[in-house]
Amino acid sequence: MNQQQALYKYCVGLGDDALIQSYRLSEWCRNAPILEEDLALTNFALDMTGRAQVLLSYAGKVEGAGRTDDDLAYRRAERQFYNHLIMELPNGDFAFTMARLLFTATYEYYFFTELKNSADHDLAAVAAKTVKEVKYHMAHATDWVLRLGDGTEESHNRMQKAVNELWMYTHELFATDPDVAMLRDGNIAVDLAVVKSAWLQFISRTLTEATLAVPADGYQQTGGAAGIHTEHMGHILSEMQYLQRAYPDATW
Amino acid sequence: MSVYSKEDVLRILSVIPDPEIPVVNISEMGMLRDVLISDQGYEIIITPTYSGCPAMGLIEHDIRMTLEASGVFPVTVKLVQDPAWTTDWMSDEAKDKLTKYGIAPPLHSSCSNDVFGQNVIACPRCKSTSTILLSRFGSTACKSLYKCNNCKEPFEYFKCH
Known part of the structure; x- marks a missing residue:
């Protein structure tokens, strides 16, 4: 992979994380436990869709084959999506959604804080904007994890179960490969070791404060970077891409 | 070829309200960043408040319509992400x-x-x-x-x- 191809894949991966996570949060629309929560989750989803749009547009520009953000979102097959697996997992109960949001938003907060210093001007610009937005996602998820973890017996048990189930998907967020290493050497990509240590510190502190146990590291699931997904991804795409597949080039 | 100065264009655009908070205009909100005038026409630089701001399409449309109604054309509208909008x-x-x-x-x-x-x-x-x-x-x-x-x-x- 040359630098251009590596950068394309890097941007697509970041765009896919935002797009797929947004899709999952949108599923809470009109299903959230209270109206304020409905507004919060859909607002997060909107932030993420906006981020996906900018990143996929830029990926198309880097690729240089004339593909737009819409082409990339709606015309790629499952194996060409590079999001982390944690983004595509079904929402589960509210505890699961909040535990996931805590893990992903904390990761994104530290990741994009680092990416602000990227030598790639476009990525640095997206990062500066994203940090402002994910700060709110992170604060919101933190509030809920504390409230449910240190809540009733049932809310505590559900939150602990969610944390335990999600743990094996978290290490993938910090996995690197030769292509990312090449971009990092060019000061374009983020040093994930830095992100991981900040993430682990914040998450451990938050879980402990929420009277939850930090799970022990066991088997770690990976695959997103290679385009190998969980069984849930195909179902997301079949719905998300339906219109453009059924009516190619349809516009408003 | 430009008949209108940057100040003229900014003044014309200052009537466009923020679609979600109509008491303030896009200039006061800091979304209107710059006007570049060249032989090719007028380029209006805008920035979104939030990445997913659903009003950007409408604002772009309003800018075109407002300027054209005042005889300012051709107009291109460019959306920039950098520097990130701040309150x-x-x-x-x-x-x-x-x-x-x-x-x-x-x-x-x-x-x-x-x-x-x-x-x-x-x-x-x-x-x-x-x-x-x-x-x-x-x-x-x-x-x-x-x-x-x-x-x-x-x-x-x-x-x-």
Whole structure:
């Protein structure tokens, strides 16, 4: 992979994380436990869709084959999506959604804080904007994890179960490969070791404060970077891409 | 070839309201960044408040229509992400208008501590500082929902960004 191809894949991966996570949060629309929560989750989803749009547009520009953000979102097959697996997992109960949001938003907060210093001007610009937005996602998820973890017996048990189930998907967020290493050497990509240590510190502190146990590291699931997904991804795409597949080039 | 100066164009554009908060215009909100005039025409540089701001398409449309109606063309509208929009760019005039409209204006901006921290937000109606956060998100992503303990009215606060 040359630098251009590596950068394309890097941007697509970041765009896919935002797009797929947004899709999952949108599923809470009109299903959230209270109206304020409905507004919060859909607002997060909107932030993420906006981020996906900018990143996929830029990926198309880097690729240089004339593909737009819409082409990339709606015309790629499952194996060409590079999001982390944690983004595509079904929402589960509210505890699961909040535990996931805590893990992903904390990761994104530290990741994009680092990416602000990227030598790639476009990525640095997206990062500066994203940090402002994910700060709110992170604060919101933190509030809920504390409230449910240190809540009733049932809310505590559900939150602990969610944390335990999600743990094996978290290490993938910090996995690197030769292509990312090449971009990092060019000061374009983020040093994930830095992100991981900040993430682990914040998450451990938050879980402990929420009277939850930090799970022990066991088997770690990976695959997103290679385009190998969980069984849930195909179902997301079949719905998300339906219109453009059924009516190619349809516009408003 | 340009008949209109940058100042002319900015003045014409200052009538365009923010689609979600119509008491302030896009210039006061800091979304209108620049006007570049060349032989090719007029290029209007705008920036979104939030990445997913659903109003950008409408704003772009409004800019074209407003300028064309005033005889300013050809017009291109360019959306830039950098530098990222901040509530620092809102004029004092805009903040006054927001308050009169019933929205508490952003305290200050680029503030990293207002997410986890406890800021005192004064009620835009009765000015009481005895207020409580109901929800971090209101009718739009840029606002959160508060309640005033004094006059008992709910109100929105335009968050620092």
